Amino acid sequence: MGSGRGGGALFISRYLQPRSMTGLDFSPEAVNLCNRHRLAPGLAFVCGDAQSMPFPASSFDAVVNIESSHCYESMDTFLAEVCRVLRPGGRLFFADLRSRDGVYTLREQFTACGLTVEKETDITANVLTALRLDNARKLQLIDAWIPRVFHRPLCVFAGIAGTRNYAGLESGKIRYLSAQLAKSNPAHT
């Protein structure tokens, strides 16, 4: 959910080889790009809102949601949709950033949504290490491809060292969490 430019979905398709996988994103441009270039057996991309998913109830074994949920108007509505589309025993695999206070709200939302939190990990340090390792490459790409007038906002978005989001992660004002949640399976209780 929130598959963006499709790199994550393609990675999962290639290396975990699910029978089918559907990427959903709000942006028609991103969905078109993915359907042209992110090609793997059983992988397709559709346009839609993660808060009102165009899928039948109990139709997925797993929902993967990476760095997208902070964009949603209502996290509660998104989580209710995840509960609806997951089969009993299905899992939500989640990762995203939040403000310090937002982490507490997120935990309350997880607790209230009816799914069981099986794992939760603060991966802020891992994300910072990854950003540091990729910093020079991203700066080169921005320099080569992006008009100078857009450099500053793009550097913030890309988490370039010294910019606002990077500094927020470094100071602890912004935290990056990953979590695994399960929909209970009445057959196993």
Ligand SMILES: C[S@@+](CC[C@H](N)C(=O)[O-])C[C@H]1O[C@@H](n2cnc3c(N)ncnc32)[C@H](O)[C@@H]1O
């Ligand atoms: C930062 S990108 C992350 C993309 C991808 N998950 C990844 O890890 O590379 C966030 C994506 O969420 C999508 N998005 C934001 N709000 C959405 C919504 N309500 N429904 C579906 N997608 C949404 C955006 O269009 C964008 O492609």
